[in-house]
Amino acid sequence: MxxxxxxIEPKWQKKWEDAKLFEAxxxxxxxxxxxxxxxxxxxxxxxxVGHIKAYSSMEVLSRKxxxxxxxxxxxxxxxxxxxxTENYAIKTNTHPRVITDAxxxxxxxxLRSVGFSFDWSRTxxxxxxxxxxxxxxxxLKLFDHGLVFRDKTLVNYCPHCKVVLSNEDSQGGKCxxxxxxxxxxxxxxxxxxxxxxADKLLKGLDTVExxxxxxxxxxxxxxxxxxxxxxxxxxxVDEKLEIYTTRPDTLFGVTxxxxxxxxxxxxxxxxxxxxxxxxxAYRDECxxxxxxxxxQLVKDKTGLKIEGLxxxxxxxGKKIPIFIADYVMMGYGTGAIMAVPAHDQRDWDFAHAFxxxxxxxxxxxxxxxxxxxxxxxxxxxxxxxxxxxxxxxxAKMIGILEEKGIGHxxxxxKMKDWAFNRQRYWGEPIPLIHCxxxxxxxVPYEELPLRLPEVKDFEPGEDxxxxxxxxPEFVNCTCPKCGGPAQRETDTMPQWAGSSWYFLRYCxxxxxxxxxxxDKLKYxxxxxxxxxxxxxxxxxxxxxxxxxxxxxxxxxxxxxxxxSKRSAQGMILGADGEKMSKSRGNVVxxxxxxxxxxxxxLRVYVLFMGDYGSAAPWNDSxxxxxxxxxxxVAGLTDLITDEKKKVSYETLLHKTIKKxxxxxxxxxxxxxxxALMTLINEIYKEGSISKEDLVIFLKLLSPFAPHIAxxxxxxxxxxxxxxxxxxPEFDESKTVDATIEVGVQVNGKVRAAVTIPAGxxxxxxxxxxxxxxxxxxxxxxxxxxxxxxxxxxxINIVVK
RNA sequence: GCCGGCAUGGCGGAAUUGGCAGACGCGCGGGACUUAAAAUCCCGUUCCCGCAAGGGAGUGCGGGUUCGACCCCCGCUGCCGGCACCA
Numbered sequence: 001m002x003x004x005x006x007x008i009e010p011k012w013q014k015k016w017e018d019a020k021l022f023e024a025x026x027x028x029x030x031x032x033x034x035x036x037x038x039x040x041x042x043x044x045x046x047x048x049v050g051h052i053k054a055y056s057s058m059e060v061l062s063r064k065x066x067x068x069x070x071x072x073x074x075x076x077x078x079x080x081x082x083x084x085t086e087n088y089a090i091k092t093n094t095h096p097r098v099i100t101d102a103x104x105x106x107x108x109x110x111l112r113s114v115g116f117s118f119d120w121s122r123t124x125x126x127x128x129x130x131x132x133x134x135x136x137x138x139x140l141k142l143f144d145h146g147l148v149f150r151d152k153t154l155v156n157y158c159p160h161c162k163v164v165l166s167n168e169d170s171q172g173g174k175c176x177x178x179x180x181x182x183x184x185x186x187x188x189x190x191x192x193x194x195x196x197x198a199d200k201l202l203k204g205l206d207t208v209e210x211x212x213x214x215x216x217x218x219x220x221x222x223x224x225x226x227x228x229x230x231x232x233x234x235x236x237v238d239e240k241l242e243i244y245t246t247r248p249d250t251l252f253g254v255t256x257x258x259x260x261x262x263x264x265x266x267x268x269x270x271x272x273x274x275x276x277x278x279x280x281a282y283r284d285e286c287x288x289x290x291x292x293x294x295x296q297l298v299k300d301k302t303g304l305k306i307e308g309l310x311x312x313x314x315x316x317g318k319k320i321p322i323f324i325a326d327y328v329m330m331g332y333g334t335g336a337i338m339a340v341p342a343h344d345q346r347d348w349d350f351a352h353a354f355x356x357x358x359x360x361x362x363x364x365x366x367x368x369x370x371x372x373x374x375x376x377x378x379x380x381x382x383x384x385x386x387x388x389x390x391x392x393x394x395a396k397m398i399g400i401l402e403e404k405g406i407g408h409x410x411x412x413x414k415m416k417d418w419a420f421n422r423q424r425y426w427g428e429p430i431p432l433i434h435c436x437x438x439x440x441x442x443v444p445y446e447e448l449p450l451r452l453p454e455v456k457d458f459e460p461g462e463d464x465x466x467x468x469x470x471x472p473e474f475v476n477c478t479c480p481k482c483g484g485p486a487q488r489e490t491d492t493m494p495q496w497a498g499s500s501w502y503f504l505r506y507c508x509x510x511x512x513x514x515x516x517x518x519d520k521l522k523y524x525x526x527x528x529x530x531x532x533x534x535x536x537x538x539x540x541x542x543x544x545x546x547x548x549x550x551x552x553x554x555x556x557x558x559x560x561x562x563x564s565k566r567s568a569q570g571m572i573l574g575a576d577g578e579k580m581s582k583s584r585g586n587v588v589x590x591x592x593x594x595x596x597x598x599x600x601x602l603r604v605y606v607l608f609m610g611d612y613g614s615a616a617p618w619n620d621s622x623x624x625x626x627x628x629x630x631x632x633v634a635g636l637t638d639l640i641t642d643e644k645k646k647v648s649y650e651t652l653l654h655k656t657i658k659k660x661x662x663x664x665x666x667x668x669x670x671x672x673x674x675a676l677m678t679l680i681n682e683i684y685k686e687g688s689i690s691k692e693d694l695v696i697f698l699k700l701l702s703p704f705a706p707h708i709a710x711x712x713x714x715x716x717x718x719x720x721x722x723x724x725x726x727x728p729e730f731d732e733s734k735t736v737d738a739t740i741e742v743g744v745q746v747n748g749k750v751r752a753a754v755t756i757p758a759g760x761x762x763x764x765x766x767x768x769x770x771x772x773x774x775x776x777x778x779x780x781x782x783x784x785x786x787x788x789x790x791x792x793x794x795i796n797i798v799v800k
Numbered sequence: 801g802c803c804g805g806c807a808u809g810g811c812g813g814a815a816u817u818g819g820c821a822g823a824c825g826c827g828c829g830g831g832a833c834u835u836a837a838a839a840u841c842c843c844g845u846u847c848c849c850g851c852a853a854g855g856g857a858g859u860g861c862g863g864g865u866u867c868g869a870c871c872c873c874c875g876c877u878g879c880c881g882g883c884a885c886c887a
Contacts, residue, residue, distance in 0.1 A: 025804055154812080211880085212804075212805095213804055213805065213881085216803060216804050216882085217803085217804075217881090217882055217883080219803085220802090220803060220804085220882070220883055220884095221882085221883075223883085223885070223886070225887090227887085243887080244886095244887070245887060246886090246887065249886085258887090298885075301885085325885095326885090327885045327887095328862080328885080328887075329885080329886075329887090332886045332887075333886075333887065337887045338887085339887085340887090344887070345801090345885090346887075347887080349885090412886075412887090413881085414884090414886055414887095431857090434885095475840090476801065488879095506881070525823070528866050530861090534881075534882090537882085608812095608824085608825070609812065609813090609825090610812050610813055611812095611814095614806085614813090615880085616812060616813085617811090617812075619811080619812065619825095619826065619827095621825095621826050621827070622811090622812070622825060622826050622827095622828095624826085625824095625825050625826055626825080628825095628840095629825085631840090658815095670812090670813070670814085671813095671814065671815095671823080671824080673824080674813095674814075674823065674824035674825075675823090675824080675826090676824095677825075678823075734835095741820085742819090743819075743820030743865080744818075744820085744841090745819085745820085745868070746866080747868090748866090748867060748868045749868095750820050752820095753820060784866055785867085786821095787867090788867055788868080790818095790819055790868095792819095793818095793819045793820090794819040794868080795819095796819080796867050796868060797867090798867050798868095
């Protein structure tokens with residue numbers, strides 16, 4: 001058969017769509033499979049080869065599962081709100097709705113041209129009001145349950161994008177979108193109390209099947225630490241200074257305390273502080289530093305003694321000085337620490353810079369040179385003296401603290417609450433109302449969706465205000481509680497909102513009574529397998545787990561965790577081995593490949609190019625190799641005969657069925673394809689193939705290269721679609737050869753290979769080995785010490 | 801600094817998890833077809849010595865366990881990713 005991909009690919013795409021082969025049925029007697037991929041942000045640049053690889057694993061799995069008789073839900077949608085679109089809207093003076101619609105149109109055409117088996121009837125668009133209505137609905141539920149709060153703090157602010165950024169969006173002190181240096185700005189910010197879910201998010205990881213690397217990253221990100229809170233009294237002041245420490249057992253080694261520059265007690269007791277001017281000067285200096293500069297690990301600690309305030313160590317009554325220093329952060333623990341320079345390197349550095357005494361309380365190090373953080377015998381610590389294990393000494397100290405009422409055990413998390421607003425237009429309006437009488441009031445549920453008003457000017461307002469603030473008709477409203485005049489919140493939600501629950505909407509995308517019907521959720525959820533990028537592990541993956549867990553806690557969904565299993569694809573690098581980027585000029589457009597070689601070639605190539613989970617560079621020659629393979633597949637139609645197949649061929653066929661079946665499940669697509677290549681090489685060597693065997697081959701190939709598989713199947717008279725035909729079964733007994741070749745080692749070195757009957761005993765195998773000339777020559781004249789035969793694997797003769 | 805991962809031919813990568821290292825593909829060399837090129841097909845291709853038969857070395861480095869190690873253990877080195885003054 002001539003391989004005319006330009007004709008056959010659109011032909012089958014249309015036939016599949018007309019036959020509605022990929023539409024999932026709600027409820028069915030078949031087992032269900034919900035395969036999820038991260039929906040794309042519909043950028044103007046269109047699809048990237050990375051998208052193809054990211055979607056191909058679930059694509060192959062979904063196609064295989066359909067053939068295996070599953071009711072498959074494999075949906076797609078668009079994460080359509082976001083800054084790039086808005087920035088483009090400003091630049092071109094076009095409404096973001098228009099841009100978004102055009103981009104979605106483009107994306108969906110591109111995705112279709114690759115032949116992905118998505119259920120297009122369930123497509124969602126997070127920027128449509130029938131979708132974001134429910135995003136707002138969930139937000140209001142969070143608000144009703146006290147998980148939304150407002151706080152005035154220093155926020156990460158991008159002067160270029162003019163938006164407040166979460167810590168996640170400003171990693172490394174750079175804006176995630178434009179890479180401008182992030183500055184600190186005091187602002188009123190809405191937060192979601194994700195920290196309240198820290199423990200649940202941590203524990204939930206034990207119940208899901210994620211790769212260890214992903215679990216570790218999330219564990220790190222959540223950053224649970226166990227320790228104790230301890231109250232220090234301040235001399236002459238009727239207020240305790242509370243600190244958090246992981247080593248309460250070192251309390252006798254405390255020689256000073258440090259407060260973060262922003263610590264509220266400083267202002268509160270400024271009348272007692274004699275060097276307030278100097279302190280304010282230091283604080284100003286700190287405020288100028290970016291979060292990034294401040295968190296840079298530096299040996300040269302800066303700080304200042306607070307003159308006029310003195311703390312008292314609660315365990316021994318000793319008076320100790322208090323400093324402010326920017327190595328202590330207001331955002332972690334209590335914003336103040338007890339400093340134990342002998343056993344904490346940062347405290348040690350500070351003590352050296354400020355000439356503060358150092359008291360050793362744990363033996364084992366040389367504290368004149370550096371802090372000792374290891375285990376050892378407790379000394380200089382009264383009732384703790386002599387204990388040698390930190391677990392025991394910590395437990396004992398916490399017991400004493402609790403008994404005396406000066407402290408208690410506690411935990412801390414590194415994870416911060418989620419800054420949940422942007423001063424931008426193209427996002428979900430936050431459904432809250434500011435009433436001068438009632439305070440902050442939620443928009444009534446029945447008034448949702450709170451639609452984005454039409455505006456002409458998308459430029460952010462001055463001092464970081466949302467463009468919505470410029471529209472009086474939107475801003476001015478009546479309070480739903482008291483009916484008095486009130487004002488709407490004008491900020492919108494961050495990019496991550498819509499994607500935090502989209503997998504639920506796929507279960508019931510057109511529902512206008514609820515975000516999804518509970519029975520449908522019960523049928524489809526949880527997602528059986530979610531594939532996506534490593535870059536989303538600490539943001540999207542945690543945020544969506546948080547929302548889902550919250551919905552579970554209030555009885556709106558049926559499972560605590562949304563995803564049973566998660567996997568991640570490796571990046572496709574440019575041909576030069578570098579990350580693909582426009583500036584490097586190494587970007588490959590998937591549509592070029594579709595046009596030049598065909599969608600099937602592209603699909604096979606992205607899965608064949610290497611280990612699915614690892615990064616691999618693009619290689620044009622290898623693409624051609626995959627095309628060559630498909631040409632050989634097309635050529636099989638010329639080899640069809642009715643001849644009986646050889647036993648050796650039948651064994652290979654069954655081995656291949658087994659390998660492809662297993663490898664797809666393990667995401668070892670490269671070796672699955674390699675097995676198909678091996679089989680086709682063998683078929684060509686034989687020079688013929690029966691129609692029956694060809695069908696088996698095509699079925700195995702069809703998840704990878706469905707268009708060509710369909711075309712040949714139709715041509716040789718196959719009934720219906722191969723896409724929904726039955727997946728081939730293998731006969732385990734036929735996957736083993738009658739005779740096998742095993743290596744023969746002499747003293748562990750391979751010297752020969754002998755062919756022996758598959759199930760033969762040790763004596764037969766050894767006899768065959770010794771009969772081999774080469775083996776004999778190595779054994780001759782020596783004494784056989786040991787003989788080993790591992791059935792089917794190896795023979796080893798040890799001689800002396 | 802802490803956490804995780806990786807290291808195999810000229811290249812991407814295989815190796816049933818302790819049993820013939822280099823499957824499959826690319827590239828390269830040789831040949832066939834062709835006036836020629838492309839395409840296609842056949843043969844070869846880890847490295848070193850050898851015309852060959854054959855021999856030796858070999859999975860980042862150094863040790864160890866084992867009849868046998870890419871795989872397990874101990875000690876390094878180098879890359880990649882994440883977190884990071886987290887008390």
